[in-house]
Amino acid sequence: MNPILELDHVSKSFGGLKAVDRVSFRIEPGEIFGLLGPNGAGKTVCFNLISGVFPPNEGSIFFDGMRTDGLPSHRMAKLGLGRTFQIVKPFSNVTVLENVVAALGISRYDRLTAIWSSRMDKRIRSKAMELLEQVGLTGIAHRKAGLLPLGNLRRLEIARALAVGTKLILLDESFSGLRHEEILQLESLVRQIRDAGRTILLIEHNMKVAMGLCERIVVLDHGRVLAQGSPEEIRSNPAVIEAYLGKQGGSHAA
Amino acid sequence: MSGYLLTLATIMAINAIAACGLNVIVGFAGQISLGHAAFFGIGAYAAALLATKAGMSFWAALPLVVLISGMIGLLLGLPSLRVREDFLAITTIGINFIVEAVFNNFEWFGGALGIGGIPRIVFFGIKLRNEGFLLLVLTALVLVMFLCWWLTRCWAGMACFALREEETAAASIGISPVRFKLLAFVIGTAMAGLAGAFYAYFMRFIAASDFSFPISVSMLSMVVLGGIGTLWGPVLGAVILGILPEVFRPLIDYRILFYTILLLMMIRFQPGGLLGETSAVRRLFNRWIPVPAP
Amino acid sequence: MQMLIEQLLNGIATGSIYALVTLGLTLVYGILRILHIAHAAVYTIGAYIGVWSFQLTGSLGLSLLVGMGAAAVLGVAIERFVYFPLLRHPPFVPLIASIAVFLSMEEFCRLIAGPQILTFPARLPFPSFRIAGVQVNETLSAIYCITALVLVFLWFLTTRTELGLAMRATAQDIAVADAMGIDTHRIISITFIIGSAIAALAGMLVGIYYNQVYPTMGAIPAYKTLALIVVGGLGSIPGAVVASLLLGLAETLLIGYAAIPLPRDALAFIAMIAVLMWRSEGLFGSK
Numbered sequence: 001m002n003p004i005l006e007l008d009h010v011s012k013s014f015g016g017l018k019a020v021d022r023v024s025f026r027i028e029p030g031e032i033f034g035l036l037g038p039n040g041a042g043k044t045v046c047f048n049l050i051s052g053v054f055p056p057n058e059g060s061i062f063f064d065g066m067r068t069d070g071l072p073s074h075r076m077a078k079l080g081l082g083r084t085f086q087i088v089k090p091f092s093n094v095t096v097l098e099n100v101v102a103a104l105g106i107s108r109y110d111r112l113t114a115i116w117s118s119r120m121d122k123r124i125r126s127k128a129m130e131l132l133e134q135v136g137l138t139g140i141a142h143r144k145a146g147l148l149p150l151g152n153l154r155r156l157e158i159a160r161a162l163a164v165g166t167k168l169i170l171l172d173e174s175f176s177g178l179r180h181e182e183i184l185q186l187e188s189l190v191r192q193i194r195d196a197g198r199t200i201l202l203i204e205h206n207m208k209v210a211m212g213l214c215e216r217i218v219v220l221d222h223g224r225v226l227a228q229g230s231p232e233e234i235r236s237n238p239a240v241i242e243a244y245l246g247k248q249g250g251s252h253a254a
Numbered sequence: 255m256s257g258y259l260l261t262l263a264t265i266m267a268i269n270a271i272a273a274c275g276l277n278v279i280v281g282f283a284g285q286i287s288l289g290h291a292a293f294f295g296i297g298a299y300a301a302a303l304l305a306t307k308a309g310m311s312f313w314a315a316l317p318l319v320v321l322i323s324g325m326i327g328l329l330l331g332l333p334s335l336r337v338r339e340d341f342l343a344i345t346t347i348g349i350n351f352i353v354e355a356v357f358n359n360f361e362w363f364g365g366a367l368g369i370g371g372i373p374r375i376v377f378f379g380i381k382l383r384n385e386g387f388l389l390l391v392l393t394a395l396v397l398v399m400f401l402c403w404w405l406t407r408c409w410a411g412m413a414c415f416a417l418r419e420e421e422t423a424a425a426s427i428g429i430s431p432v433r434f435k436l437l438a439f440v441i442g443t444a445m446a447g448l449a450g451a452f453y454a455y456f457m458r459f460i461a462a463s464d465f466s467f468p469i470s471v472s473m474l475s476m477v478v479l480g481g482i483g484t485l486w487g488p489v490l491g492a493v494i495l496g497i498l499p500e501v502f503r504p505l506i507d508y509r510i511l512f513y514t515i516l517l518l519m520m521i522r523f524q525p526g527g528l529l530g531e532t533s534a535v536r537r538l539f540n541r542w543i544p545v546p547a548p
Numbered sequence: 549m550q551m552l553i554e555q556l557l558n559g560i561a562t563g564s565i566y567a568l569v570t571l572g573l574t575l576v577y578g579i580l581r582i583l584h585i586a587h588a589a590v591y592t593i594g595a596y597i598g599v600w601s602f603q604l605t606g607s608l609g610l611s612l613l614v615g616m617g618a619a620a621v622l623g624v625a626i627e628r629f630v631y632f633p634l635l636r637h638p639p640f641v642p643l644i645a646s647i648a649v650f651l652s653m654e655e656f657c658r659l660i661a662g663p664q665i666l667t668f669p670a671r672l673p674f675p676s677f678r679i680a681g682v683q684v685n686e687t688l689s690a691i692y693c694i695t696a697l698v699l700v701f702l703w704f705l706t707t708r709t710e711l712g713l714a715m716r717a718t719a720q721d722i723a724v725a726d727a728m729g730i731d732t733h734r735i736i737s738i739t740f741i742i743g744s745a746i747a748a749l750a751g752m753l754v755g756i757y758y759n760q761v762y763p764t765m766g767a768i769p770a771y772k773t774l775a776l777i778v779v780g781g782l783g784s785i786p787g788a789v790v791a792s793l794l795l796g797l798a799e800t801l802l803i804g805y806a807a808i809p810l811p812r813d814a815l816a817f818i819a820m821i822a823v824l825m826w827r828s829e830g831l832f833g834s835k
Contacts, residue, residue: 051426073425082426089423091416102416105409106428114409115437164427286640288647333825340782341824343583343643344774348817351771355814467771471647478644511659514652521645522630525637 004029004199005050005166011067012045020047021223022059026170027216032190032200034214036207036234036241039146042223043203044086047170050201051083052076064167077106082165084157086172086203092146096137096156099145100128103163131159135189150177150204155186162193169193171202175209187213211235258382260391266496267391268452273476273488274398275445280474281483282405283438284418285335288345292353293443295465297323297450302369302460312375316451323447324440331439335432337492350467357462370460375455391452395489398445403485405441414438418483476516481527490528553682555804556797561688561757563796564695568750569769570776570788571702572623572743578719578783579739585646586626587747589653594619594748595755595765596661599668607668615752616745623744624737629826630701632736646677658763665762668755687757694753698746699789705742706785711768715739719783772813779830787832795819 001212003026020042027033035043048122050058050063061069063079071079074211082103091099104124108114135155140148145156154174161169171190175183183206190213194200204210210217211231218228219240227237234240276290290354300322304315334345357363364370375382382390405411413434416424421431454460476495481487495513502509524530569591576584598615602608630649634642672690676683684692706712717725718735726732750769755761776795780787798819799812808815823830 053422053425072430073422074428074430077428078425084268085423085426089420091419093419098412102412102424103427105412108409109413109428109430109434114413117409118407119409119412120407160423160427171308280640284638286643288643333821340577340581340639341778342581343640344778345821345824347771348775348820351817352810352814352821355810357810359811468651471651474644508659511652511655514648514655518630518645518648518652521641521648522634525634525641 002029003027003062004031004064005201006062007046007050008060008062010046010049010056010061012042012049012054018223020049020056020220023223023225024059025218025221025225025228027201029167029199030194030197030215031216032194032202033188033218034210035201035203035220036210036217037220037226040222041220043220044172045223046220047083047172047203050076051081051170074109077164080165080167080230081170082161082163082168083170084161084172084174086176088150088153088157090145090148090153090156092144094145095142096132096145096148096152097125097128097141099156100159100163101125103160104128104131106164118160128163131162133254134162134192135159136185151179151182154178157250158186158189165198168199168201171200171201173203173205175206183209257384260388262496262500264391264456267395268276268456269473269476269496270447270489270492271391271395271452272446272449273396273492274395274402275442275449275478276307276439276473277442277483277488278402278405278445279442280477282402282411282418283414283435284341285435285439286344287439288343288467288470288474289348289350290442290446291351291465291467291469292346292350293327294450294453294473295353295357295460295462296326296443296470297447298454298460298465299363299369299450300447301454302372305362305372305383305454306369312451312455316341316448318420319451320444320448323450324444327440327443327447328436331436331443335435335439346374346470347467350465350470354466355467364461366462368459369454370459372454372458372460373506374458386458391456392511394448394452398448399485399489401441401445406485408511410434410437442484472513475513478517478525478527479520480526481529484527484529486515487527487529494528549723550682551804553680557679557682557684557688559800560793561796562800563690563793564691565754565757566769566773566776566796567789567792568695568698568746568753570773570780570792571698571785572747573773574780574783574785574788575739575743577777578785579715579722579736580627580629580631580635580642582627582642583646583774584743585643585770585774586630586649586653587623587743588766588773589624589650589657590623590626590744591747591751591769592657592763592766593622593653593751594744595668595751595761596657596666598748599666599755602668602670608672611670612749612752615748617832619744619748619751620741621659623747624681627736627740632733648726650766654766655820656762661763661765665760666755667759668752668761669759670756672756691757694749696756698749702742702785711735711738719795725773764795768813772816775816779820780822781830781832784830784832787830789829 006026008024009022010020011022018056023046035046037043048054052071052075055070060067063081068076091102101119101124104127105119108117129141132141135158137152137155157184158174175186190200214231217231217234219226219234221243226243227234229242272294276287279285279287297319300319301315304310304318329466330349334342358366413429416429417431417434425431472495476491478486479494480491499509502512567635573584573587594615597618598609598611601614602611605611625827626649630645631642673684674686674690674693676686676689706715714730717728717730718732722732776791777788780791795816802808
């Protein structure tokens with residue numbers, strides 16, 4: 001099968017500092033794929049490269065069989081890539097429902113009709129409600145997004161990503177800052193999404209969650225690929241234990 | 255209505271149209287423009303030149319004027335919007351100084367003497383003056399406000415709001431930042447051009463200094479005072495800043511000081527403006543006109 | 549030839565004054581990302597305080613110190629009471645506040661001092677000398693020397709001292725600097741003190757150079773210096789200095805040799821837009 005996403009020797013540096021250094025991996029359609037590593041390993045930079053926030057300095061990225069490095073964010077979204085943000089970025093001054101409606105507007109934003117077609121479309125509203133139901137936010141659909149607690153905002157961002165990411169969804173630490181039962185709910189949501197035919201790439205700090213959820217994992221350290229494989233292989237990889245779990249054991253209590 | 259009140263009301267309505275345009279740029283799309291008077295001036299000069307040099311009637315010239323202002327907005331906005339946000343503030347100030355200087359120094363634009371002899375608007379054989387002119391400007395204001403209201407309801411407006419709130423997130427859901435910032439900029443400058451055309455026909459004599467940087471600041475003050483991003487804010491701001499000089503006529507020497515301190519206090523303690531959220535006026539407003547439950 | 553050298557010398561003097569004002573602006577932008585238009589009001593008020601204390605005491609040295617001191621207090625007050633509480637708002641909010649502060653202070657000066665021009669008949673005791681047959685008078689010589697001293701002082705401060713390191717760290721990322729234990733609010737205040745004092749110095753030098761102090765004297769540098777910090781690359785000190793000197797020279801030479809039908813301000817902004825089209829990050833800026 002063709003991979004849905006492939007990174008081929010991708011590098012990105014900021015002012016001489018190599019944030020991502022010749023990273024390569026490929027993700028098959030229908031996988032739940034994990035991107036792990038200690039703080040500052042370059043995971044979020046990888047996400048930003050994949051989703052087109054900035055272009056890589058070197059290397060190429062293929063999404064769904066097309067070379068996409070250098071394409072801007074809005075083009076990537078149009079190709080069917082949805083994402084969340086580690087530091088949540090809701091549209092704070094509008095309601096939860098409007099946030100999702102905005103994302104469903106993806107089919108309109110690249111046409112001139114965006115000027116004269118109303119966004120008060122009934123079909124789109126009910127579709128947005130469906131998405132909110134999937135993430136369990138129907139009860140607060142009409143609340144202003146800026147007033148919600150972090151857990152709800154993370155789910156809101158997932159709903160937004162679902163509206164856009166018909167092929168691949170990137171989750172950037174969507175589980176961090178959540179309570180135990182929220183994590184369980186979200187885990188089953190991620191599996192549901194995958195079972196519905198989408199691919200998921202996630203960054204996760206919580207090892208237990210990552211090991212339980214992901215089918216394959218890439219571990220980054222200092223911008224480089226340290227190891228990749230199944231959770232079992234990662235767990236028993238001495239380099240990973242040394243560089244990541246070792247450090248983590250000491251400092252991750254916080 | 256007395257002639258004096260009519261003049262005041264007409265100027266306020268013209269300013270309100272321009273302020274609504276600025277609000278589309280600043281309030282709806284979150285872009286800063288400090289050169290709005292330049293586009294107001296481009297509209298006024300285009301209208302004046304089309305009337306005096308090309309001999310066109312107001313009605314034939316009006317769509318052209320709006321088009322010209324919008325196109326120049328597109329041309330000047332494109333390079334500025336590509337760069338960082340702070341640059342836009344500075345480039346728009348620059349555009350204001352350049353445009354004023356061009357009007358003031360080129361013979362073709364009347365130079366320091368300005369352009370006079372602009373004819374009256376003829377509507378079905380009747381020369382519009384006083385009430386007639388005011389009615390025409392108010393009709394235009396209603397149309398402009400309808401367009402602004404529509405922007406809050408259509409997808410393009412949604413895209414602008416999303417960009418204002420969180421640009422990265424907006425791009426991640428398929429909104430092209432450059433395209434929609436530019437759209438807001440062009441709509442805003444076209445509205446400024448429309449207001450400028452009315453200004454030219456109302457004054458019947460225009461000069462470069464009518465469109466200098468302080469005018470841009472006062473237009474921005476209208477938007478800030480009334481409420482950035484609200485529908486009625488710019489109109490309220492234009493009315494208040496239109497009435498204030500009359501109320502404070504005895505204190506004419508302290509007028510500018512008073513204005514600027516008012517603007518400072520407003521932006522410092524109530525950046526959302528009179529009609530902004532959390533403002534006292536807004537709460538009062540809501541008590542009179544309850545918001546329908548969603 | 550004689551005339552060309554004379555114009556070059558005048559151009560460098562104009563550029564030096566621009567540089568002194570622009571320095572404060574670029575320091576503030578570097579640290580707070582605010583376009584500090586009210587900086588030009590600090591410059592004007594510095595000049596006024598300087599003139600008044602000179603009229604009272606007759607001592608130039610004392611007047612310069614008083615002017616710089618007063619400007620420093622004013623600068624910190626603007627930072628504390630206007631900018632600092634507005635930092636969480638979108639950037640146009642502090643920008644509008646800054647314009648309001650600038651215009652109200654300009655008005656304030658006009659109301660207090662009257663619209664008339666005050667003279668600043670001070671002599672700057674700097675050596676006059678000759679270059680290629682052209683006499684460089686005391687005032688020009690003073691402008692060169694003082695600008696050079698200020699630049700050396702700033703260079704030393706930012707690259708060779710603990711304080712400079714803290715300033716650079718704060719400019720890089722306030723949150724990180726805070727986490728490193730730097731008292732960032734103190735650093736911000738110090739930045740305003742330094743920038744404002746230098747602006748006042750520039751205001752007083754201009755007052756002496758042209759023998760004129762008047763309420764709207766700040767309007768000339770207020771907007772032009774914005775163009776300069778953009779051309780130099782926002783936040784870059786060397787960029788701001790080079791851009792200032794280039795503009796000073798260009799203005800003087802253009803006015804001397806070419807009949808350009810546009811005023812100086814417009815030319816500065818046309819140059820700025822041209823530079824931005826060519827290098828959108830400015831001469832010395834980084835993307």
